[in-house]
Amino acid sequence: MNLCVTALLFYMFQLIHGQPDYLGFISIDCGIEVNSTYQDSVSNMIYVSDYSFVTTGENHGISSDYVKPSLVKRYLNLRFFPHGARNCYTLRSLVMGNKYLVRAAFYYGNYDGLGKPPVFDLYLGTNYWHEVSLSDAGAFNWMDIIVVAPDDYLQVCLVNKGMGNPFISGLDLRPMKNTLYPEVNATQSLVLVNSNxxxxxxxxxxxxxxxxxxxxxxxxxxxxxxxxxxxxxxxxxxxxxxxxxxxxxxxxxxxxxxxxxxxxxxxxxxxxxxxxxxxxxxxxxxxxxxxxxxxxxxxxxxxxxxxxxxxxxxxxxxxxxxxxxxxxxxxxxxxxxxxxxxxxxxxxxxxxxxxxxxxxITAVATDPGDARAMMAIQDDFGVIKNWMGDPCIPKASIWRGLNCSYPPVGASKITALNLSSFGLVGAISTNFRDLQALQYLDLSHNNLSGPIPNFLGQLSSLMFLDLSSNDLSGPIPYSLLQRSQNGSLSLRVGDNVNLCGNGTACRSDRKKINGTLLTAIVVPIAAAIALFVILFLLCQVLKGKAKRNATGHEDESALLENREFSYKELKHITNNFSQQIGKGGFGPVFLGYLENGKSVAVKVRSESSSQGGKEFLAEAQHLTRIHHKNLVSLVGYCKDRNHLALVYEYMPEGNLQDHLRATSTSKPLSWEQRLQIALDAAQVLSICTSPVSQH
Structure with a gap:
């Protein structure tokens, strides 16, 4: 007894979840309560709700005037479709190439109180099945079609032709032996009309x-x-x-x-x-x-x-x-x-x-692989929209967000997907990998999370990929970065706070990517160093020009807008020049501390320096007018008799030059660090090539 109950529960569980029963039957009572089932008293077959087979439509009972004791249960209710030109049921888990009998049943029963049965068209996949027309409110109609399944699913679509809302009372699928009805093949089906x-x-x-x-x-x-x-x-x-x-x-x-x-x-x-x-x-x-x-x-x-x-x-x-x-x-x-x-x-x-x-069978459906992929993507994200029936055929009912190719010979393929702001939640579906003709993919402004999958970089036809404004995390696959760099792919990943560069590991304190285009993300270290050399030489040329243009008659102290230190003060703040932290052509650099505790670097002219007072004042004047996060700021100066010194803001991690030099000895930089160095170098170059008076 327990074994029988278990078997029955398993049998009903399969049906509830849209799977054929152990006979391969699917028996749907359209319009009954979600996930409900019952056993027919005559045939003993289990009928299930259509919840797992269709995503649109509304349930309704027939008028009480048409309820009779002899009326079978499945005709007491129906599902009608007040919205959309095409609404489809999908019958899954079939065997491609096998024969099936599909039956659609209709009983209007004046459910809407209009007393006028609607007239609409019935399609099996992309192929016209027949018109549904009832002689009166109490008339029954059912029609069979025997067909070879072109894939592992069949779709029954009700198409509104402006003559009332389509409806359906029941839908059945029955497997048939492939030796039966030899007249049925991949190019021809048989339709039974009016119970003949x-x-x-x-x-x-x-x-x-x-x-x-x-x-x-x-x-x-x-x-x-x-x-x-x-x-x-x-x-x-x-x-x-x-x-x-x-x-x-x-x-x-x-x-x-x-x-x-x-x-x-x-x-x-x-x-x-x-x-x-x-x-x-x-x-x-x-x-x-x-x-x-x-x-x-x-x-x-x-x-x-x-x-x-x-x-x-x-x-x-x-x-x-x-x-x-x-x-x-x-x-x-x-x-x-x-x-x-x-x-x-x-x-x-x-x-x-x-x-x-x-x-x-004349209509050529969407490429089976593409169609299966889109249905799987729909299941992954729970998309409703108008995603039902064939994705590309007919053109008037193409799924929202899709573009398809329509070759003169062969099946249509999906070439573009614009799913921006579709409310997609979760990981990027692995089923996108099967859209091999995809050229354009926009998944921006959704709630996608997890890593960017590697297979996106392996879609050979893909030319545009927008993943911006999601919650993606981890490194950007190297294949995408490489294609972005060589110009074969336009890639957008902005506003993903947890994304980081093309490495095997990401730092926990990684910064948010602010750019929307990755065509300029990866800047080689050599290019950054070259930029620095150029800006350094330009700065030197500009300093020489400023020196030549100086009249020498102005009050030297008026050229310096920062604090003037005495030599005695410098000895005090550097603890008698006890901690040397660097050395340049001008002279040694010492660490010091101001009265407020702020650390400074004191650059003192050595006796061997070739730089004189005018050169000293020209450098000081230029630095007082330049402000950039990777150029040290001048705090003050000392011109006390023969003692010349410059007091800079101390940079513990070094300036731009220090960062560039570090690349030759430290571990490889992330693309974020490379990008930031390149941007800083470009900005400093802009500063140095502009007139001094503008900074």
Whole structure:
């Protein structure tokens, strides 16, 4: 008992989560409560809500005026779609290349109180299935399509054509043996319209379906043959060895015959879409149910619209199913006659029949790999928008944010994705890697987190990638940086506070990236050093020019706007020049401390220095007017008789030159450090090449 309960729970769990059951069946009651299930009392099949199959639409019950005791449960409610031109169900976990029967059922029941059933179109994937039109509010309609799955999923789409909101009551999928219905292939499907699958049993409206029919085909009673006589049998009716339709015995155990030598009836497709280019495929089934004496002969011809289909008189086999099939061109009405031959002593017999509309598969869908990737991305991020059905086809219903290629031959491929401000949350989906034709990808202004995956740099067609304004972290993959540097990829990663450079590890105190373009992020150390050399030489030239332009008649103290120190004060603040921290062409540099505790560097002219008083004043004047974080600021000077000195703000980590020199001996710099050095060098260069009076 416990084992049975466990099996049932597992069976229902699969269905709730959108998976076929152990038979491969999917049975959906559209419009029931989310994640609810129930077992049908007749077929014992488990019906589930459509929650896992569709992301749009609203549930509604039918009008109480149309609720009757005989009404099956799945018709008490429905899902309708007041928004969007196309709304689609996705049936997953199929086997690509296998055959499936898909059934859509409709019962309007005046759910909206308008008393006017809507008219809309039904599509299977990108291919037109049929128009849905109900004669009145209490009419039922269901239609089957037998198709080869082009992928591991099928999509049923309801398309609004401006004649009321599309709705659906039920949706079923049944696997079929690939040997059945050989007329169905990758280029052609069969559509059953208006329940045109009949058995010849009692005219009480009885229906034969699963479990009698293992494929759950629905066989209804045909009662339009005038003056017919019903016969039946209780023995099992076998299928012959060449049978490709697998008709259940319960269907073949009933038949009609006549009191005369012929059975005549007409068949009306009742299909407004029929025209001369349409094709119908018919199958008539025969099996002898009565024991025929040695002198009795049942023999007849099969005639449709005056054409005899059998090459020689036909005699059904006792308790074995046989059939005749063929293709008819579209007409409004077909006359069918089964006519006994001259040698016959018994009237004709007919057990069952099917009539299908032949549907060529003409629309080329989106590349299967791209379509699967987009559906997986949709699942990863829970995107709704208009993301349903085929991503690219038709053009009028292309998914929001997508651009696709439409080649004259072959499938469409996705070339661009603009998902900026889509509300995406979590890690960047690994399914983007399967979009091999992608040229443009914008994921900016979302809530993406985690690292930037390496595979983005391996998308060979990608030319633009915007990951800015997210919460991404860790290093930027080298492949992206390399492509950004060589100009093959425009890369944006700004406003990701936890991103850092192209290293194997990131410092915990890494700075936020402020740039939006990475084409100039990686500046080689050699270029930074070259910039420094250039700016240093330019500064020297400008200092010489300033010296030559000096008149020498101005008050030297007026040129210096900072504090003037006496030599005695310098001895005091440097503790009698006790701690030398450097040496240059001007002279030694000593560490000192002002009265407020601020550290300074005191540069004292040595007796061997070639620099005189005017050169000293020119340098001091220039430094008092320049302010930059990587150029030391002048605090003051000393011109006490022969003692010349400059007092600078002390920089514990060195100036720009120190940073550049350090690159030859320290560990490799991160791209952030390289960028900052390059920016500083460029700014200092700008300062040094501008007139002194502007700084």
């Amino acid at each position: 699958r009949f058995h010849m049993g009692p005219t009480d409206g009885s229906v034969i379906r699963y479990p009698s029919d293992s494929h759950d085909r629905i066989w209804t009673t045909y009662n339009a043959i005038p003056n017919c006589i019903q016969i039946s049998a209780t023995s099992v009716i076998q299928n012959n060895l060449r049978d490709v339709y697998d008709v259940p015995s319960s269907v073949m155990q009933n038949a009609v015959t006549a009191n005369s030598s012929r059975i005549d009836f007409s068949w009306n497709p009742s299909d407004p879409s029929v025209n001369i280019s349409s094709k119908y495929f018919f199958i008539f089934y025969f099996a002898e149910l009565q024991t025929v004496g040695s002198n009795a002969v049942r023999q007849f011809d099969i005639i449709i619209n005056s054409k005899t289909w059998n090459k020689q008189p036909y005699t059904p086999t006792f308790q074995v199913t046989d059939y005749f099939s063929g293709i008819l061109h579209g007409m409004e009405n077909y006359s069918v006659s089964l006519v006994a031959t001259k040698n016959a002593t018994l009237p004709p017999i007919l057990n069952a029949m099917e009539m299908y509309l032949v549907k060529p």
